[in-house]
Amino acid sequence: MAHDIVNAHLSGEPFRTLLTDGRHDWFGDVGRESGGMDAGPDPHAQLLAALGTCTAITLKMYAARKGWPLDDVRVRLAYAPDHKDGDAKIDRQVEFVGALDADQRARLLEIANACPIHKLLTGPVAVATTLTESP
Incomplete structure (x- = not known):
């Protein structure tokens, strides 16, 4: 479903x-x-927007649960369709604003990869396409 x-x-x-x-x-x-x-936005920009939104929200929610002073999250994304190894690549830069220590920043960087859209993009994905008839 x-x-x-x-x-x-x-x-x-x-x-x-x-x-x-x-x-x-x-x-x-x-x-x-x-x-x-x-x-x-074109489809690539919408895909990047989904990843950026998910990353920022995941990081803010995690920091809030931990009580960490994360005031702002900035995510910059770029799509490179023809990366040198032949695969498409998304470059993601994350900036944390707040009085975070080095361990908190490192942990938040790890958590960025736990956002659901990141997992969707990096895991196996099956797309099932069916034809629906018009009335």
């Missing part, structure tokens, strides 16, 4: 796609150089 459901609907404009999770609506698109309207 699916945990989260997102619907994507592309109709009319070249590539602008309406996305909804039932509570929030947003657009995905591609840039004008690719024939889109640049009406929203």
Whole structure:
């Protein structure tokens, strides 16, 4: 059974796609150089946004449970599709703002890899695609 459901609907404009999770609506698109309207982030940016959001939230929740003085979390992500070994690569830089000691910073860096989206991206993932008939 699916945990989260997102619907994507592309109709009319070249590539602008309406996305909804039932509570929030947003657009995905591609840039004008690719024939889109640049009406929203492209799929790669949305994937990076999911990882960045998950990383920041996971770190903030962990620090709060520990009572650590983490005031701010900044995550910078970059996608490199053709890394030198032939595999795609995501570079993630994490910055912690707060009076954390070296051990706390090291532990938080480890915890960054425990966010659910990181686990999804680095683990085996099966994508099952089926055809649904239109009425």
